[in-house]
Amino acid sequence: MRDVIQKMLEAEAEAKRIVSEAEADADGIRADARREAQGLLEAARSEARAEADRLIRDAQDEADRQREAALARAEEAVRRSVHLADADRRRAVDTVVRLVAGVEPPA
Secondary structure, eight states: OHHHHHHHHHHHHHHHHHHHHHHHHHHHHHHHHHHHHHHHHHHHHHHHHHHHHHHHHHHHHHHHHHHHHHHHHHHHHHHHHOOOOHHHHHHHHHHHHHHHHTOOOOO
């Protein structure tokens, strides 16, 4: 009987050791998963920032192209509709360009 009780106590101690090792392994796995998730999150954030920066640059480039095209159209319209001496026409075009670009004309 004593042998049976001793074996039961040994089996219980072994089971506790196995459970303790399994809990430690699970803690390690959870910590690894958290680190990996954090790394993935940081990579996704970095990628999103880079994409947002690219979209902003593209939008700015498109706005610049549209502004330049509008200025060219305005200049051409002024050329066609106004018949002035070359110097007067150039001053008028420069004034329109400054107004469209938001630059103060010289005093």
